[in-house]
Amino acid sequence: MQSRTIAGLAREADVSVETVRYYQRRGLLKTPERPGSSGQNGGVRRYGDEDVRRLRFIRSAQAAGFTLEQIGELLALDATHDRSRALELARERLAALDAKIEELEKARAALRRLARECSSGSDDSCPILASFDDSSKSV
Missing domain, CATH: 1.10.1660.10 (Multidrug-efflux Transporter Regulator; Chain: A; Domain 2)
Incomplete structure (x- = not known):
């Protein structure tokens, strides 16, 4: 209706x-x-x-992280019941999420290290600010 x-x-x-x-x-x-x-x-x-x-x-x-292009394909697959391609798209998305999680875990570890250095440091420079200010260094 x-x-x-x-x-x-x-x-x-x-x-x-x-x-x-x-x-x-x-x-x-x-x-x-x-x-x-x-x-x-x-x-x-x-x-x-x-x-x-x-x-x-x-x-x-979208909440699961699929792009609009992938969603369009999933919608088309929904009509054809192509489970193998839907599974392939889900596995691709999982691999991308795993890579992003690894990247975020590395960023968290680096930020924790900088926070420890900042809280235990005795000089006037802040390691957190210094790490972001020096573009030639990586966090």
Whole structure:
């Protein structure tokens, strides 16, 4: 049943109207026809339960870190039930997350080291500020 306006769709999916329009421009969400659109100010577009489901799918996939391009592919796979490609995309995303976690753990370790040096240092220079000020050194 097509009963929601774009504002209702956005509200139900907890996004802004502009986000809905952006996804429509990107081809992730269909733009329904205006009923009685013979004139410039035709009827109001209506959205249904499938639109809500799709919008929530997009948001959930984004929260998992998928790009909009990957989400478009996942949406297409959802229609074909291609589990092997969906699994491949998930594994790629997991590898990217693992790499990011490793990078963040290294940054945390470096910052902890700098904080220890800063708290135990007796001279006037702050190791934290010095490390960011010297572009030739890496943290």
